[in-house]
Amino acid sequence: MENVQVIDNLILEMRRGVIVLAVLSQCSEEQYGYSLMKSLSEKGLEIDQGTLYPLMRRLETQGLLSSNWRLEDARPRRYYVISPEGRQTLPRLVNEWESMVSMMRRLLENLEEKNNGHEK
Amino acid sequence: MDTKNNDTLVDRYLAAVSELLPGRQRAETVTEIRSLIHDALDDRSKAEGRQVDGEMEAEVLKQFGPPEKIVAPYLPEKYLIGPRLFPIFIMVLRIALPIIAVLALVGYWVGIHQASPYTGTELTANILKSLGNTVTSLFQAFGNIVIIFAILQWTLPEFKSTAREKAWDPHSLKAISQPDKIKPGELITEIFFTLVGLIVFTFYADKIGIYNNFNGQWSFTPVLTSAFYAYIPWLDLLWILTIIMDMILLRRGAWKTSTRIYAIALNLFSIGITASILTNLQYLYTLKGALGELGVAGILSSVLNQVLIVALVITIITSAVKIIRMSWQLIKGRDINLMPLNRDGS
Numbered sequence: 001m002e003n004v005q006v007i008d009n010l011i012l013e014m015r016r017g018v019i020v021l022a023v024l025s026q027c028s029e030e031q032y033g034y035s036l037m038k039s040l041s042e043k044g045l046e047i048d049q050g051t052l053y054p055l056m057r058r059l060e061t062q063g064l065l066s067s068n069w070r071l072e073d074a075r076p077r078r079y080y081v082i083s084p085e086g087r088q089t090l091p092r093l094v095n096e097w098e099s100m101v102s103m104m105r106r107l108l109e110n111l112e113e114k115n116n117g118h119e120k
Numbered sequence: 121m122d123t124k125n126n127d128t129l130v131d132r133y134l135a136a137v138s139e140l141l142p143g144r145q146r147a148e149t150v151t152e153i154r155s156l157i158h159d160a161l162d163d164r165s166k167a168e169g170r171q172v173d174g175e176m177e178a179e180v181l182k183q184f185g186p187p188e189k190i191v192a193p194y195l196p197e198k199y200l201i202g203p204r205l206f207p208i209f210i211m212v213l214r215i216a217l218p219i220i221a222v223l224a225l226v227g228y229w230v231g232i233h234q235a236s237p238y239t240g241t242e243l244t245a246n247i248l249k250s251l252g253n254t255v256t257s258l259f260q261a262f263g264n265i266v267i268i269f270a271i272l273q274w275t276l277p278e279f280k281s282t283a284r285e286k287a288w289d290p291h292s293l294k295a296i297s298q299p300d301k302i303k304p305g306e307l308i309t310e311i312f313f314t315l316v317g318l319i320v321f322t323f324y325a326d327k328i329g330i331y332n333n334f335n336g337q338w339s340f341t342p343v344l345t346s347a348f349y350a351y352i353p354w355l356d357l358l359w360i361l362t363i364i365m366d367m368i369l370l371r372r373g374a375w376k377t378s379t380r381i382y383a384i385a386l387n388l389f390s391i392g393i394t395a396s397i398l399t400n401l402q403y404l405y406t407l408k409g410a411l412g413e414l415g416v417a418g419i420l421s422s423v424l425n426q427v428l429i430v431a432l433v434i435t436i437i438t439s440a441v442k443i444i445r446m447s448w449q450l451i452k453g454r455d456i457n458l459m460p461l462n463r464d465g466s
Contacts, residue, residue: 050184
């Protein structure tokens with residue numbers, strides 16, 4: 001029987017690995033937390049609010065995002081945008097991501113071949 | 121639920137969040153979370169085509185989760201004793217607590233013994249009291265060790281660990297210990313000295329004393345009292361049993377369960393005799409007449425007494441450590457025996 005909890009955790013861990021890249025890729029224009037979460041969700045990446053907002057703060061501390069508070073409809077909102085340092089970092093992360101994808105594809109092709117062999 | 125107050129669920133939620141945050145990041149984080157909650161409420165209000173109300177607030181807050189959950193990622197992970205220090209902390213506890221327990225027990229036991237004679241009830245009450253005091257001492261020691269490690273955790277710079285990790289060399293790894301293997305050299309040395317002690321104290325105890333040469337005339341003053349002679353049969357028994365154990369070990373070439381149990385019993389016996397000697401130390405020897413006034417009331421007598429007390433306490437601690445080690449090997453040995461040594465289960 002499948003251990004649903006274990007599988008859910010494994011999927012969560014895999015997703016965590018891509019969140020930084022996903023967030024940086026969507027912050028070329030100013031985004032506030034909720035709008036970014038909606039934007040990612042619409043593109044298929046569901047991120048828990050408790051994960052996304054502290055991550056944006058962390059990326060700002062690391063100098064990859066910058067933020068400013070703005071008053072809209074009498075309510076303060078914090079807008080985040082990729083910083084110059086973030087712009088320099090993003091292509092390197094994208095390259096790394098692409099090489100990981102191709103590496104994983106090779107590994108999984110190998111797995112598929114073995115599975116096909118067993119089925120025959 | 122009380123809904124008459126003007127504060128909304130969001131206000132209460134943010135108040136709870138605020139209490140969990142450290143002062144320096146409280147205001148900014150609360151403002152940010154407030155903004156995020158209102159964004160979520162606006163979105164839901166538009167999607168459902170109705171005004172924000174208490175019910176909607178509850179639904180959105182349910183999505184955000186309890187205040188502890190939303191706050192947790194904003195806070196750095198903090199440890200009283202972190203994962204780097206924890207193994208050392210456990211090691212120190214394993215060494216320190218048994219020693220403190222033995223010292224406390226012996227100390228209280230000596231205190232009870234040296235006081236005036238007790239009735240049976242008083243003795244039982246004192247023994248129970250000493251056990252209680254020992255437990256208190258252990259808790260105090262545990263607390264002190266925790267505090268020391270917590271201070272180390274806060275004050276030791278992280279780079280020290282990193283530098284140590286960089287300098288680490290696999291060749292510095294300790295060889296795997298072989299607890300069952302005996303060391304013949306140590307056993308032979310122990311047999312030799314035990315035999316010497318046995319012969320000297322059994323046959324020549326009356327020759328142990330201070331030899332003086334005054335004007336070419338030798339004089340001798342024995343230092344052991346008749347009270348000490350009462351211990352000699354017990355010491356003989358202990359030493360004979362020790363020699364027998366060492367010879368068995370030399371013959372077998374390794375520690376077995378039976379020899380470990382034998383060694384535990386022998387060390388318990390040794391602790392009993394040593395503690396009894398420690399208790400009655402003042403009656404077991406005398407320097408009277410040996411060194412004049414200096415020997416009787418001078419500094420030398422006091423110093424010798426202190427040295428003997430320290431030596432006896434060290435003997436008790438050493439025996440206690442041996443008992444703990446032997447017991448641990450017995451327990452561990454059972455676990456190992458349950459596992460097949462080779463792939464074929466042999």
